Amino acid sequence: MNIFIKRAYDDVAASDGYRVLICRMWPRGRSKEALALNEWARDIAPSTMLRKWFEREPEQWDVFKERYEAELAAPERQQQLLSLLMAAGERPITLIYGAKNEMHNQAVVIRDVLKRMLA
Numbered sequence: 001m002n003i004f005i006k007r008a009y010d011d012v013a014a015s016d017g018y019r020v021l022i023c024r025m026w027p028r029g030r031s032k033e034a035l036a037l038n039e040w041a042r043d044i045a046p047s048t049m050l051r052k053w054f055e056r057e058p059e060q061w062d063v064f065k066e067r068y069e070a071e072l073a074a075p076e077r078q079q080q081l082l083s084l085l086m087a088a089g090e091r092p093i094t095l096i097y098g099a100k101n102e103m104h105n106q107a108v109v110i111r112d113v114l115k116r117m118l119a
Contacts, residue, residue, distance in 0.1 A: 001085075002092040003114050005107035007099075012036045017092030020084060022110055024048065027098035035096065039087065044080050046106050047071060061104045068109045081114060 004016065008027035012019070018038045021027075024045040027035070046054070046068050054064040071077060084093070093114070099105035 001088070001090070001118055003111045004092060004094045005105075005111055006094050006096055007102065008035060008096050009098075015092065016094040018088035019094050019096055021096045022107055023096075023098045024051070025098070030098075037096065039084065041080065041084060044072065044077055044084070044110065051106075058101065058104060064104075065109050068106060069113060072110070072113050081110075081117060085114065085117065 002017070006016065008021065008023075008030050012035070016036075019036060021035065021037050021040045021042075022045055024042045045051070046064075050064065050067055050071065054060065057064075072081065095107040095110055097105050097107040099107075
């Protein structure tokens with residue numbers, strides 16, 4: 001299964017497959033129609049405390065990633081991730097995020113966790 005990541009401000013593509021917004025807050029200036037989501041999985045987004053900490057400390061990527069993976073390891077989060085995989089079926093999954101930093105954001109962490117779950 002292919003898992004892609006894409007900013008909420010990028011164009012929708014037919015190849016996106018199952019589109020999932022993984023932010024707690026709705027991306028500013030984007031309509032529901034423009035995002036063409038299959039799901040808004042706000043409960044698997046980083047906790048508010050972790051997100052706010054990382055916004056102030058972006059050079060702490062490795063620490064953020066470790067802490068966020070610990071949040072995603074909680075049983076209820078594991079079940080939500082499994083439900084996301086099942087809902088997508090055979091379609092690719094595109095994780096939609098609103099952060100400006102394309103290399104260091106929650107989508108990168110979720111993609112890696114989902115790939116490990118599939119392995």
